[in-house]
Amino acid sequence: MGSTIDIYEQPEFSNYLYPYDTENSEISFEILVQLKNNISESEIEAYVPALKYNKSWLMLLTQDDCMHAAFSNTWAAINGKPLYANYYYDIAHLVIGDLPPGPYNLGKTLGYTDGTGKEVRFAFTTTLAAENEWMDETSEVRVGYKGDYYRFYKKNGLTWDNVKSMLNYGVGIAFHDVATEDTSNVDSIVAHYKIAQNIIISKLKGRGCKILTEPNGRFKYVEAGYKYDDIQFMTAQGNAKETLYPFKVVGDLKKGLFSRVFNNDPNSLRPEIESNLDLPKENRKAIHIGVHGTDFKWVSFLEWINDKYGKDGDDSVWFPSMEEYYEYNYYRIHSKIETAISGNVLKIKIHMPAGKYFYYPSISLNLKGLDPENIQSIQTSEIVTGFSFGDYNEGTMLNIDCYKHLYERAAFYCEQYVANPTDSNYEDALYFINQLKDSDKKQELLRRISF
Secondary structure (H helix, E strand, C coil): CCCCCCCCCCCCCCCCCCCHHHCCCCEEEEEEEEECCCCCHHHCEEECCCCHHHCCEEEEEEECCCCCHHHHHHHHHHCCCCECCCCCCCHHHHHHCCCCCCCECCCCCCEEECCCCCEEECCCEEECCCCCHHHHCCCCCCCCCCCCCHHHCCCCCCCHHHHHHHHHCCCEEEECCCCCCCCCCHHHHHHHHHHHHHHHHHHCCCCCCCEEECCCCCHHHHHHHHHCCCCCEEEECCCCCCCCCHHHCCCCCCCEEEECEECCCHHHHHHHHHHHCCCCHHHCCCEEEEECCCCHHHHHHHHHHHHHHCCCCCCCEECCCHHHHHHHHHHHHHCEEEEEEECCEEEEEEEECCCCCCCCCEEEEEEECCCHHHEEEEEECCCCCEEEEEEECCEEEEEEECCCCHHHHHHHHHHHHHHCCCHHHHHHHHHHHCCCCCCHHHHHHHHHCCC
């Protein structure tokens, strides 16, 4: 008897995991600005604004319980991927092209610009359940099989493969529930934070977790967060009495606990957002929303944010993960910035001291009093891998990225498009390539996707 060939044999797929264990931490560099006309040093004030890209309000979204929907609904909607009312899929399904029937698609990505025309997609925070073995589940991929669609049923939660991919797009991670049998015992919770942290670090190539979203109103988790040094920034619902006002923050927010709101119908939050934006920006609170599962209502809400306040609206919102906001504010408070002018050259020296488990080495720098029209050229140090500049209402804004492996990540998505030249893969490749500062290597990647 001949052997039976399984025509639905599981194919392999590539997934990029950023080498977080080698990311830059203590960062020092210079920027040289060649000026067209002389200007005195006293006319220029260099500072990091309260919000990145000089945005006028902050939105945060935290998704609890390590939900499968965080990938196939929230992340998928933001990044222009297929959406489903009743099915769920994984990154392996998406990359290989094994997807269920009946998708709908927004036909665009959701985000804002960096103030110079470059797209920046919304990012959010997802919790992990590192101690649960179901995060290790692999995806059943059977391209072309239509006998049933059980492989697209909702899993217990996010898999590590999905998390690895989401991180590349700016999604942040957080502690939530842990596997303690006694949720009233602070020391037991701390012990399980440490267990979970070790698992996270091993699964994500050195990336640790420093954020806590309080689970189910259990304040003992917050008390444990105060005791566990790795946790640096926290949010809760009823137990957090402090509201975050980004333009009033004067410290680095370490061990800060700030409120968020849960709402089953996100679209009912629109009036609160609109009334918040009626205030001067200095008095605007951060709009911080918590959610468990997400569905078409949340997709509609995110699209509304994009269309009214993002890249297809007035472009006023900054929508990062909790991690990125915390790190950015830390850099704002602790970075040392020096300026000096010699002839027609403005020299800027910057030192950015990172905290523990920092992975967003990026700031906006305002040069108040310097008209962009007076800039001939700008030269950056090699450690600066991403760069753009443009005007803001009081001068020139520089957007500076110091991610060590920005090129390698862009090259991965470039090759993914070359291997499977879909429109979505092209948009992703272009998105990551455009994060790079101008160079011959960037131009070569652009040529690679222009066939």
